Amino acid sequence: MTTGIRNARNVSRYLFGTGSLSNLPAILNVHRSSASHRVIIFIDHYFQTHTLSDDFNVITPADQIIYVDTTHEPTTSLMNSMRDRVLTESAELPCAIVGIGGGITMDVAKAVSNLLSNGGDAEDYQGWDLVRVPGIFKVALPTISGTGAESTRTCVMTNTASGLKLGMNSDFTVFDQIILDPDLTRTVPRDQYFFTGMDAFIHCMESLNGSYRNAIGDAYSSQTMQLCRDVFFGDDMMSDENRAKLMVASYLGGCAIATSYVGVLHPFSAALSVVLGLHHGVANCITMRAMEEFYPEGYSEFYRMAERQGVSIPEGVCRNLTDDQYERLYSATIIHEKPLTNALGEDFKDILTPWKVRELFLRI
């Protein structure tokens, strides 16, 4: 394991501010050409029945909109089918791909951009630096804050056949342009706003408590946590000011990921997603229930923030499971060697024995 010295790729350009969605057409027009005028816009299916913005339909009359069903965590099949939707509609490759939504929708934009340029299927690129050439110019407009997908170099997906949950980790996966418009998070349901926002807080809490640290990762993590505290200890976490702050926290939290590792919580949370199909944000919050011994301060802050905002965290999801399920939870947790080493040292398996892990899941 390294201490995080890595050549980190930044998002090329970011535009931040209320109403900045209105800059999307001009940004796309720069990339339209005689070779291709076609833009694909992936949008979370939530916006089939909710208004994204009054202006939105007006500004994209000619472009292909594809709604992304985000009911389940993303799979390689989803990525491949989204690519097929683009290819069957027209033989002309698009000049730009836009992702408007949360982590899943942004990750679809990343994956399809890579697949259209590189050929092959999503399964072929699960891993590190397997993408060979730059993807198609891609833009993200997050409509919920916390995942950091707008600034990271991966797109999460589970291999439908093998069950492997691993993204396309590549500099080519990083967005060329992001537009951070706090107006777009106005309609997020309160619980989901909290669960997803906590993804940024929790990641940074884990990083700052790990062994493998560096000054730039620490700086991003500290500022992200401070912004989360401002938001979730505030009167209304969804005020205009706080939605703007959480959008910045999400972006900076994503930057933190580039040069840091998570710890104990994310492996447990990932296991809940893989074995029980829980979404990442809520799985993190559920996992917190068992984390007091590892992160006493973060644990305390987390519950005080939830209480302050009147959000209740689901409980009991791991009671009454079968032995087989507990074993699969153990395996899916313990496989995350890097974060667990970061948090507990190389002998982490001596601490996280099968019985200890089961006991922690039972507490959840």
Add this chain to the structure above:
Amino acid sequence: MTTGIRNARNVSRYLFGTGSLSNLPAILNVHRSSASHRVIIFIDHYFQTHTLSDDFNVITPADQIIYVDTTHEPTTSLMNSMRDRVLTESAELPCAIVGIGGGITMDVAKAVSNLLSNGGDAEDYQGWDLVRVPGIFKVALPTISGTGAESTRTCVMTNTASGLKLGMNSDFTVFDQIILDPDLTRTVPRDQYFFTGMDAFIHCMESLNGSYRNAIGDAYSSQTMQLCRDVFFGDDMMSDENRAKLMVASYLGGCAIATSYVGVLHPFSAALSVVLGLHHGVANCITMRAMEEFYPEGYSEFYRMAERQGVSIPEGVCRNLTDDQYERLYSATIIHEKPLTNALGEDFKDILTPWKVRELFLRI
């Protein structure tokens, strides 16, 4: 004036960590080709007599090193002459330009990169978005922290003929790669380390006290100031840990500049540079002496930090000047309309009358 909504261009890649200088050859080799194998390395002349790193001579045997005399603030003539040095040595355009030094040396790398691709002289590009095509691939290795030149979209220079101090503000001016190696700041003289580091602190202090703010500029500024406090209220501002932190503060302070404005202090400091030839870092610190009424908290923190580190700030540089000099100082201050409006409102000239400005300079 806008509130800072702007499509901000990030440095494409950053590599952070002690010893990361050793990655420079590999990064350059990616850009060497049959078309051009030539790399130009601009280095602060300080390293003609001081060791940059034991490895450095070994890793760049074949490349052209040009030492940059940083005794005076940079001019358009300096930029043009540096470009000429590159062109007279060989007709082959370089595949990469490297700047190793402080703000001046990094700015030379930026300007020469733009000039080699765009033709013309430095004077032709002083302003906003006048650079037409991307410069040659450019890399920065800061050897002193605070200016933020490693992350900004400008390169400061004064027009030798007209006296105009204005940079090449352009997305093309942003570095493609920066290498932040805290080892490189080990040999900085203590006073200079403090004066230059304070550039980051002071910029952010001004931004956070202005009227035109946004959540992302605020986040970068807050974290930059916090890192500066950690460093300058620490036992030894030049410990390994603190040099790493200040390097991060400088980078993030540069990011803050992208979406924020300075205030009262920078215009006064710029006037000191233009009229009396003082370097930017020390000019900022000297100016602080007159800033208590505008920034009482920052003023207090600044002097406590200087005291803590045993650094004394020059004083009296504006006593016994001629009337003509005071008038030129007034003009060179008041010309900075955007920052002064940000700090004092549109009627800033009612507050900063010629007599008030003279009185403030006298206090310096």
